Amino acid sequence: MEKRVLVLNLDHYPIAVVPVQKAMVLLLLEKALVLSTYELLEIRTVSQTFAYPAVIRLVQYKAIPYRGVLLNRANLFRRDRGACQYCGSTKQLTVDHVVPRSKGGKTSWSNLVTACNRCNVLKGDKTPEQVGMQLRIAPFTPTLSYFLASYAERQAPEWMPFLASSLGHLQKK
Ligand SMILES: [Zn+2]
Incomplete structure (x- = not known):
């Protein structure tokens, strides 16, 4: 799988x-600098070879309004670590409205969870209480930091030193 690049x-x-x-474009336009690379990986073009960036830093400060994490299927599965929030299954995942839409349930981080197809069908058009099902954790609104840390843990330990300073809960190595 292609490694992704953290932008600071x-x-x-x-x-x-x-x-x-996208990172290579920023680097080639000199809009960013490389802070860390993935060892043993490289980027090859027809005529050149580059180190594969892991972490880059913008050369100019970019003012970014806080936007939060986009609510979509992929990010919801990511928040729930790819597992059904009722039974823990990682197969045939769907999106479940905890309080069904027909009962006024909203499409929001706090009312959506990842559910396997089986649990979704079992639950039907009811609330978890009505059918005696229990959520493993209460659905929450994830932050960018939450995603970065969980991604870095699994895929990009190279990011960790750069996340440590901005994430209070992460221990520095
Ligand atoms: Zn399930």
């Missing part, structure tokens, strides 16, 4: 995760 603002605060192609 001029003040070293993490602001985005981008595909490597």
Whole structure:
């Protein structure tokens, strides 16, 4: 799988995760500098070879309004670590409205969970209480930091030193 690149603002605060192609554009336009690379990986073009960036930093400060994490299927599955929030299954995942839409349930981080198809069908058009099902954790609104840390743990330990300063709960190595 292609590794992704962590983008830091001029003040070293993490602001985005981008595909490597986008990172290379920022680097080639001299809008960013490489702070860390993935060892043993490289980017090859027809005529050149580059180190594969893991963490880059913008050369100019970018003012970013706080936007939060986009609510979509992929991010919801990511928040729930790819597991049904009722039974823990990782197969045939769907999106469940905890309080069904027909009962006024909203499409929001606090009312959506990842559910396997089986649990979704079992639950039907009811609330978990009505059918005696229990959520493993209460649904919450994830932050960018939450995603970065959980991604870095699994896929990009190279990011950790750069996340430590902005994430109070992460221990420095
Ligand atoms: Zn399930």
